[in-house]
Amino acid sequence: MTTDSLPLTWIKSSYSGNGGSCIEWAPAHAAATGIVPLRDSKAPQGPSLAVPAAAFASFVAGVKAGEFRA
Template identity: 90%
Template sequence: MTTDSLPLTWFKSSYSGSGGSCVEWAPAHAAATGIVPLRDSKDPHGPALTVPATAFASFVAGVKAGEFRA
């Protein structure tokens, strides 16, 4: 699925660092479709990834639990 034709409201992740590693997502689209669009905030006109909401929730839980190393 692509997000090219959908109007999306993007929000920067609260876990994005201040060193330029910023991830944005479109929560309203995720709530409406069950698909989470993600993009690099440094390239807002670039490609967006889409993942199932359940997979994204598992990923966020892993980040919060410290399961990923820097």
């Protein structure tokens, strides 16, 4: 499934500051479809990712748990 044909309301991550390393996501689409659209806030016309909600939740849990190193 692609997100190209659906109108999306994008929001910036609440953890994003003004440093420029920000992602945006479309929570209403995620809730309705189980697919989490993600994009770079600096390039809103660029490509986006569509990730299954369960996989995205696992990724976020891993980040919070410190499983990924910089």
